[in-house]
Amino acid sequence: DAGVIQSPRHEVTEMGQEVTLRCKPISGHDYLFWYRQTMMRGLELLIYFNNNVPIDDSGMPEDRFSAKMPNASFSTLKIQPSEPRDSAVYFCASSRTSGDSQQRDEQFFGPGTRLTVL
Amino acid sequence: ILNVEQSPQSLHVQEGDSTNFTCSFPSSNFYALHWYRWETAKSPEALFVMTLNGDEKKKGRISATLNTKEGYSYLYIKGSQPEDSATYLCAFWNGGSGTYKYIFGTGTRLKVLA
Numbered sequence: 001d002a003g004v005i006q007s008p009r010h011e012v013t014e015m016g017q018e019v020t021l022r023c024k025p026i027s028g029h030d031y032l033f034w035y036r037q038t039m040m041r042g043l044e045l046l047i048y049f050n051n052n053v054p055i056d057d058s059g060m061p062e063d064r065f066s067a068k069m070p071n072a073s074f075s076t077l078k079i080q081p082s083e084p085r086d087s088a089v090y091f092c093a094s095s096r097t098s099g100d101s102q103q104r105d106e107q108f109f110g111p112g113t114r115l116t117v118l
Numbered sequence: 119i120l121n122v123e124q125s126p127q128s129l130h131v132q133e134g135d136s137t138n139f140t141c142s143f144p145s146s147n148f149y150a151l152h153w154y155r156w157e158t159a160k161s162p163e164a165l166f167v168m169t170l171n172g173d174e175k176k177k178g179r180i181s182a183t184l185n186t187k188e189g190y191s192y193l194y195i196k197g198s199q200p201e202d203s204a205t206y207l208c209a210f211w212n213g214g215s216g217t218y219k220y221i222f223g224t225g226t227r228l229k230v231l232a
Contacts, residue, residue, distance in 0.1 A: 033220070042222070042224045042225060043162070043207070043222045043225075045220055045221070045222070048220065055217060055218070056217050056218070056220075091161060091162075093162075104149070104150055104211055105167060106152050106154075106164030106166075106167050107152070107164065107209075108164070109161035109162050110161065111161055112161060
């Protein structure tokens with residue numbers, strides 16, 4: 001398997017523009033997570049999905065951020081309009097539920113998208 | 119508010135030294151704890167999945183223990199090597215609020231000096 005795939009790897013945009021980040025999870029994984037890494041806050045969970053359904057979006061900073069998962073192999077994180085303070089590395093990760101106890105396995109992270117908003 | 123604390127924030131050790139870090143989490147509604155290793159300019163990579171009180175896991179020179187009753191986990195590195203230099207993160211699944219929450223600690227940055 002190729003692992004978690006994210007695109008683009010780098011994005012530079014101007015304030016006010018719409019930004020769309022994309023993620024393809026590992027095949028067979030039923031959980032997908034979006035994170036933001038900043039110097040100030042470290043790794044922050046923005047939202048996670050289980051079987052394509054958003055479960056916890058309490059980390060989404062504000063209405064400018066939205067995430068979708070239309071099917072098991074694709075998710076997007078959209079920022080509209082973007083602001084300079086959104087500049088960060090955005091990671092996508094996926095994991096699976098395994099075993100009778102529904103234990104949640106570790107997450108596998110994509111390479112991240114480095115977003116710069118000018 | 120659920121909080122996961124890691125200590126120390128950072129440390130420097132000499133090659134060959136053994137070291138350990140702590141991850142503290144709320145003991146109620148515990149579901150699972152994960153340890154990750156995060157090298158600079160890379161993505162976090164999982165080390166251990168821990169679910170049961172008393173769990174001990176080992177991978178090479180790295181091992182971890184779990185105490186869910188008192189809410190802590192230890193990560194040990196025996197005979198540190200320069201390639202162990204990274205940030206070590208713990209993350210915790212909590213199931214008490216109706217929605218399962220996944221929370222990362224702020225990490226321990228380890229630098230192993232040759």
